[in-house]
Amino acid sequence: xxxxxxxxxxxxxxxxxxxxxxxxxxxPKPDGxxxxxxxxxxxxxxxxxxxxxxxxxxxxxxTLLRLIAGLAAPTAGHVSYLGERVVGPARGxxxxxxxxAIFPWLTVxxxxxxxxxxxxxxRPEIRQRSxxxxxxxxxxxxxxxxxxxxxxxxxxxxxxARALVVHPNIMLMDEPFSAxxxxxxxxxxxxxLDLWAEGRxxxxxxxxxxxxxxxxxxxxxxxxxxxSNPGRILAEIKVTLTQPRNRLDPGFRELxxxxxxxxxxxPAGAVPSRGGVGLSTVLPxxxxxxxxxxxxxVAAAPxxxxxxxxxxxxDLQMEIDDLFPVAETLQMMRFAxxxxxxxxxxxxxxxxxxxGVDERKRIFARHLLTHVALAAHIRRxxxxxxxxxxxxxxFVDELEDFMSEEAAEQTLSAVVxxxxxxxxxxxxxxxxxxxxxxxx
Ligand code: ADP
Ligand code: MG
Numbered sequence: 001x002x003x004x005x006x007x008x009x010x011x012x013x014x015x016x017x018x019x020x021x022x023x024x025x026x027x028p029k030p031d032g033x034x035x036x037x038x039x040x041x042x043x044x045x046x047x048x049x050x051x052x053x054x055x056x057x058x059x060x061x062x063t064l065l066r067l068i069a070g071l072a073a074p075t076a077g078h079v080s081y082l083g084e085r086v087v088g089p090a091r092g093x094x095x096x097x098x099x100x101a102i103f104p105w106l107t108v109x110x111x112x113x114x115x116x117x118x119x120x121x122x123r124p125e126i127r128q129r130s131x132x133x134x135x136x137x138x139x140x141x142x143x144x145x146x147x148x149x150x151x152x153x154x155x156x157x158x159x160x161a162r163a164l165v166v167h168p169n170i171m172l173m174d175e176p177f178s179a180x181x182x183x184x185x186x187x188x189x190x191x192x193l194d195l196w197a198e199g200r201x202x203x204x205x206x207x208x209x210x211x212x213x214x215x216x217x218x219x220x221x222x223x224x225x226x227x228s229n230p231g232r233i234l235a236e237i238k239v240t241l242t243q244p245r246n247r248l249d250p251g252f253r254e255l256x257x258x259x260x261x262x263x264x265x266x267p268a269g270a271v272p273s274r275g276g277v278g279l280s281t282v283l284p285x286x287x288x289x290x291x292x293x294x295x296x297x298v299a300a301a302p303x304x305x306x307x308x309x310x311x312x313x314x315d316l317q318m319e320i321d322d323l324f325p326v327a328e329t330l331q332m333m334r335f336a337x338x339x340x341x342x343x344x345x346x347x348x349x350x351x352x353x354x355x356g357v358d359e360r361k362r363i364f365a366r367h368l369l370t371h372v373a374l375a376a377h378i379r380r381x382x383x384x385x386x387x388x389x390x391x392x393x394x395f396v397d398e399l400e401d402f403m404s405e406e407a408a409e410q411t412l413s414a415v416v417x418x419x420x421x422x423x424x425x426x427x428x429x430x431x432x433x434x435x436x437x438x439x440x
Contacts, residue, residue, distance in 0.1 A: 017169055017205050018045040018068065018093075022077035025063055027404070035404050036230040037063050041077070043224060043233070045170065050196065050206040052220035054213065054259065057321050058407075060231025061209040065172045068207065069093045082169070094168035094203075096159050098175040102147050108134065108158055109143040115162045133165040136200060138191060153184035160192070167202035174209045189219060190244075197243055211321045213263075213310075217255045218245050225262045229282065235262040253310075260309045260341035263320070264327075277332045279373045280402035283414035284325030288421035292352075292360070294326050295335060298345055299353030306344040329414070333367045365422035374399075374415050378434055379424050388436040392427075395434075 023041035026034040038060045045051055053061050066072045068079055070090040079086040081093065094115070102111045113130040121129075134143055137157045147155055156176060163171055177185040195201050210216050216223045220239055227234040237259065241251050277283075297316065298307045313323050327343050330336040335349035345353070352363045368375045378395060382388050392412060399408035416427045419434075426437045 015047040016044055017047060018079065018081045019043070020064070020068060020077070020079045023064070023067060023074045023079070024076040025060070025067065025072075026075045029400070029404060031401055033401075038067075038074075039230040039232050041231070041233060045205050045207060047204055049221040050208055050219055052216035052223040053207060053209045053226060054211070054216045054223050055226025055231065056211055056228055056263075056324055059226045059228040061211075061226060062174055064231070065095065065174055065207065065209055068170075069095060069172055092166075092169040094163035094166050094171050096156075096163045096171065096173040096176045098179050102155060102158050102162070104147050107144050107146055108139055108150070108161075111147070111158050112161045112165050115165045119166070129165055129167075130161075133161040136195065137161045137164065151184070152180050153188060156180060156188060160188075164201060164203065169204045170207065171201075171203045171205070172207045172209075175211065176208075177215065178210070178212065185215075189215065193219060193243060212319060213256055213259050214247060217241075217252055217259070218247065223259065225259060227263075234265065235259075237262075256310050257308070257341055263324070264309065264338050264341055277372050277374075279377060279398070281332075281373075281411075282403055282407045283332075283372070283374070283411040283418075284328045285410055286325050286329045286414055286417055288417055290322070290326045291329060291421075294323075294330065294343075295345065295349055295353045298336070298343055299350055305350055306342060309338075309341050309343055312343065329418075333364075333371050333418075335367065361421075361423055364418075365424050368418050368422045369424060372415070372418065374411065375419055375422075375424065378415065378419065382425055382434060382436050390434045392432040392434065 020043040025038040026036045029035050055061050067074050070086040070088050081090050113126050116126045137160050139157050223237045225235040327338045331338045337344045381390050396408050419425045426435050
């Protein structure tokens with residue numbers, strides 16, 4: 001609907017339910033610095049739409065949901081909801097979480113009714129609304145069951161019912177399908193979309209947080225593509241495919257491809273194209289099997305050195321949270337270039353894929369020590385010490401000058417994986433120490 005008051009402070013129009021403006025969120029770090037998690041986020045939520053927030057793990061999606069729900073306050077910027085600034089938990093905004101956040105000692109009915117208890121409604125109304133929500137979401141007959149008696153899919157339905165029972169204006173869903181098996185997840189998605197299309201759910205708008213590209217294209221009217229470090233909006237994509245959507249439809253595949261392109265567009269200053277990876281870089285989680293596996297797959301026919309990431313993801317059944325960290329590690333180590341939704345092996349990447357075991361280790365070690373500063377640093381410390389031993393905590397402390405504790409742990413565990421595979425150092429998990437015990 002064209003708006004009458006465009007240009008007002010919040011640029012709100014008639015159908016705007018919620019607006020997040022210039023959001024910035026930083027958390028304090030142990031060393032007194034700050035960890036910037038969200039920057040320059042502008043997001044508008046309108047009547048009757050499902051908006052997807054798509055991004056990798058750690059890109060700040062859950063943080064954004066908490067800000068929208070008023071569960072935390074942004075460092076800068078503000079959220080307005082129905083024209084009023086959000087301060088504190090906002091009424092009429094309900095959340096569904098990834099994990100089945102329901103109480104094991106309460107029955108399905110009690111878990112759902114709990115959503116309403118706080119509102120002080122008359123008993124009969126609580127009962128009537130709870131039963132209606134249970135019925136709608138497909139839990140009819142399970143009212144007196146305990147969560148332990150339910151499958152994961154049914155438990156997640158309880159999570160949905162508990163959000164619906166309050167008749168929220170906005171339903172925020174934080175990766176609600178990601179802990180479910182493939183079939184159950186698809187059933188729940190389809191059921192949800194059917195209810196939504198029929199207009200039966202007492203909700204006006206939905207925000208769906210996901211790291212699953214296809215899920216976003218399947219369900220959303222609009223997708224906000226997030227980049228990481230700090231979380232920011234890379235692109236906003238309108239999805240005009242009619243529902244129900246078909247994953248095999250060419251228009252569907254085109255959108256998936258476009259999102260890959262957006263997500264692999266290298267932001268200025270992200271991974272430097274020259275000069276390697278500094279100590280301040282958070283290393284992605286990875287496994288040596290996946291690294292070697294991806295190199296081999298891309299090197300082999302039919303790809304012959306260059307592959308479309310969506311195709312690879314599909315062939316190897318990998319989600320972006322698995323595929324991107326591996327592709328990025330290969331990029332950091334100069335075994336591949338990632339961009340435009342593609343991965344292309346470098347000469348070294350091809351050489352690695354074609355080499356035997358020993359030669360692979362040599363190539364890998366050389367690239368690791370040349371391009372990953374942390375690996376070179378650990379090796380140098382070990383070389384310099386007479387004992388050739390160093391505690392992990394020493395490196396964690398160093399990394400925490402640059403990154404969060406969690407990121408430092410992840411980075412150390414990634415460098416352990418890479419260093420072990422390259423045999424440039426050893427790591428003893430029991431003693432939490434690096435050493436030169438095995439390497440040559
Ligand atoms: P996502 O949901 O996209 O996986 P999150 O919003 O959970 O991402 O987290 C984004 C980043 O913010 C992560 O690096 C995480 O460690 C950090 N973070 C989230 N909450 C806090 C907090 N309360 N204190 C410090 N850091 C936090
Ligand atoms: Mg999250």
